Every structure is written in structure tokens, then in C-alpha cells.
Amino acid sequence: MTNGSFDYLESNLIPTAPEGFRSGFVGIVGRPNVGKSTLMNQMVGQKIAITSPIAQTTRNRLRGILTLPEAQIIFVDTPGIHKPHHELGHVLVKNACLAIESVDIILLVVDGTVELGGGDRFIAELLTRTSVPVILGVNKADQQPQNSEAVAAIDQSYQTLASDRNWPLVKFSALTGSGLDLLQPQLVEHLDPGPYYYPPDLVTDQPERFIMGELIREQILLLTREEVPHSVAIAIDVVEEAPTITRILATIHVERDSQKGILIGKGGKMLKDIGTAARQQIQKLVMGKVYLELFVKVQPKWRQSRSRLAELGYRVEE
Ligand SMILES: Nc1nc2c(ncn2[C@@H]2O[C@H](COP(=O)(O)OP(=O)(O)OP(=O)(O)O)[C@@H](O)[C@H]2O)c(=O)[nH]1
Numbered sequence: 001m002t003n004g005s006f007d008y009l010e011s012n013l014i015p016t017a018p019e020g021f022r023s024g025f026v027g028i029v030g031r032p033n034v035g036k037s038t039l040m041n042q043m044v045g046q047k048i049a050i051t052s053p054i055a056q057t058t059r060n061r062l063r064g065i066l067t068l069p070e071a072q073i074i075f076v077d078t079p080g081i082h083k084p085h086h087e088l089g090h091v092l093v094k095n096a097c098l099a100i101e102s103v104d105i106i107l108l109v110v111d112g113t114v115e116l117g118g119g120d121r122f123i124a125e126l127l128t129r130t131s132v133p134v135i136l137g138v139n140k141a142d143q144q145p146q147n148s149e150a151v152a153a154i155d156q157s158y159q160t161l162a163s164d165r166n167w168p169l170v171k172f173s174a175l176t177g178s179g180l181d182l183l184q185p186q187l188v189e190h191l192d193p194g195p196y197y198y199p200p201d202l203v204t205d206q207p208e209r210f211i212m213g214e215l216i217r218e219q220i221l222l223l224t225r226e227e228v229p230h231s232v233a234i235a236i237d238v239v240e241e242a243p244t245i246t247r248i249l250a251t252i253h254v255e256r257d258s259q260k261g262i263l264i265g266k267g268g269k270m271l272k273d274i275g276t277a278a279r280q281q282i283q284k285l286v287m288g289k290v291y292l293e294l295f296v297k298v299q300p301k302w303r304q305s306r307s308r309l310a311e312l313g314y315r316v317e318e
């Protein structure tokens with residue numbers, strides 16, 4: 001069931017690119033919560049990365065593939081770049097920075113509802129040290145303030161950032177999709193001629209199991225508060241596909257007994273709510289009925305321990 005191995009690359013599902021076909025990798029980078037994952041999902045037309053109003057939602061580099069008649073654009077969604085407070089944070093930021101070095105175009109996403117800030121400047125500074133072309137994407141255009149003076153000040157702050165560095169600027173809303181029709185040709189234009197890297201109908205390189213775990217984590221981000229969302233890691237223990245139903249057993253790892261208590265909730269209500277909502281999302285993913293059973297396990301300080309992080313799927317990706 002998993003497509004995690006790269007066996008399909010050796011199969012003959014990948015057509016030969018026609019004359020003039022362009023392809024390459026676009027790294028989506030920026031501060032936490034600016035809408036990078038929302039943008040990737042919108043560009044590929046499918047939810048492959050989870051999103052939430054809580055900063056530091058994305059933990060892994062994920063690829064989203066958009067195949068057009070004239071080009072194949074592979075988006076690389078990255079964790080938001082921030083000041084790390086624990087080993088997990090260090091791994092996330094390290095991976096985002098590695099992505100910067102390994103792509104053909106960088107799309108620096110900023111939040112158009114507020115003016116340019118220190119966090120954006122820090123990333124812009126990192127980017128001026130690379131030779132990879134950068135496009136500045138001003139997101140959340142749909143949510144800019146009503147006051148036109150405020151909008152002018154915000155827009156000006158990003159225009160200055162872009163023009164000082166000769167970066168093209170595109171303004172859009174990843175949520176509604178408006179303005180993205182201008183972004184796509186900009187990206188294609190910056191790509192070099194190249195092959196199909198993936199079969200044209202593939203939208204992500206992630207195994208289905210990984211996305212299942214993420215869909216469970218997304219519900220925890222949406223339904224619980226404070227330190228709980230950041231303290232969980234999901235392990236998918238069993239996936240059994242029967243003709244009429246997919247049976248999934250998963251364990252939610254937390255750091256403390258108190259977090260376990262919150263996740264289970266009064267009479268098990270919270271865990272039930274998380275399970276119900278996650279099951280509905282996973283049903284869309286597998287396009288069929290799902291039975292989902294969740295367990296909660298305390299793994300003290302997993303976010304501080306390199307070996308625990310690796311076991312739970314978080315390691316520096318060379
Ligand atoms: N109004 C509005 N909200 C948006 C837009 N794009 C994203 N959001 C919201 O902003 C929040 C963060 O979106 P994400 O896509 O998870 O942000 P991210 O940059 O991937 O965040 P991290 O993974 O934490 O770095 C979510 O609540 C999104 O719904 C947009 O264009 N307009």
C-alpha cells in the first residue's frame with residue numbers, strides 16, 4: 001500500500017518529456033504560520049500537507065507535485081523557520097535550511113496582513129547568501145486590513161524588500177486561490193528545461209501512512225490547546241486493507257501524564273472527537289471506509305531525545 005519506496009521511479013510510468021518541457025523544485029520557505037502548506041495544497045489541488053492556525057504545524061519536508069502540459073513543478077513545503085527551543089525545533093529548522101540549498105527556485109512566503117518583520121528579514125538574509133533565484137510571495141491578500149493606508153504601508157514594506165534584492169513579487173491568497181494564476185507562470189518561467197521527475201498523476205512523494213498520521217495530528221492541533229499540540233507525535237502501527245474497510249491502529253505519543261489526560265478527556269470524549277474527525281479526513285484520503293483506533297502513550301521528553309525523534313520520523317534529512 002505504501003508508495004514510500006521509490007520503486008515507481010524505475011517503472012515505466014514516467015513519460016519522456018516533450019521538446020521544451022520544463023521541470024524543477026520550488027522550495028516554499030518562510031516564518032511559521034504564513035500559509036506555506038495551504039499554498040502547496042492549493043497549487044497541487046489536493047490536501048497533502050496539514051494546516052492549522054497554530055505556528056509550527058509542518059514538521060517534515062513534503063513534496064507536492066503539479067504536472068502541467070508544459071512543465072512539472074515539484075513544491076517542497078518546509079517547516080517554518082523560527083528560533084528553536086528544543087531538539088525537535090533544531091531538526092525542523094535545519095531541514096528547512098537544507099531545502100534552501102537543494103531547490104531550483106525559492107518561494108519566500110510572507111504574511112500580507114502584517115508589515116515585514118524581523119523573522120522575515122532573518123530569512124531574507126539567509127536567502128541572499130544562496131545563488132538560487134527567489135520569488136517573494138505575499139500571502140493572505142484576502143485578509144488585509146480594511147484601512148487603505150495600512151495596506152499601502154504593508155505592501156510598501158514587502159516591495160522594498162523585493163526591489164532591493166531584485167526579487168519578483170507576487171501577491172495572492174493561498175486560501176481562496178486568487179492571484180495564483182499569476183504565480184504559476186512566474187514559476188514555470190524560472191524553471192530550466194528538464195524531465196518528468198514523477199509520473200504525471202502523482203501529487204506527492206509521501207507514503208499514505210505518513211499522511212494518515214498527519215491527519216490525526218491535524219485534529220489534535222485543532223482540538224487541543226497550549227503545549228499539547230506541540231508535544232505529540234503519531235505512529236501508525238497497523239494498516240489493514242480489507243475489501244470494504246481499512247483498519248488503522250495508531251499511537252499518539254505525548255511527553256507527560258497530564259497531556260495524556262487532556263488527550264483522552266472526560267470519559268474519553270476528547271480522544272473520541274479526535275478519532276471521529278481524523279477518520280473522516282482519512283476516508284477522503286483512502287476513498288473508502290475507515291475504522292480507526294487510537295492509543296495514547298507517554299514517552300517522556302521525546303522532543304529532546306535524538307533517538308526518540310528519529311524513531312518517530314524526525315531526523316535531519318541529508
Ligand atoms: N485568510 C487567509 N488565511 C490563510 C491563507 N493562507 C493560509 N491561511 C491560514 O493561516 C494558517 C496557517 O496556515 P498554514 O498553511 O498551516 O501555514 P504554514 O506556513 O504552513 O505554517 P507552519 O507549518 O507552522 O510553518 C491557517 O489557519 C490557514 O488557514 C490565506 O491566503 N488567507
Ligand SMILES: [Mg+2]
Nearest residue numbers: 036037057058
Ligand atoms: Mg506548514
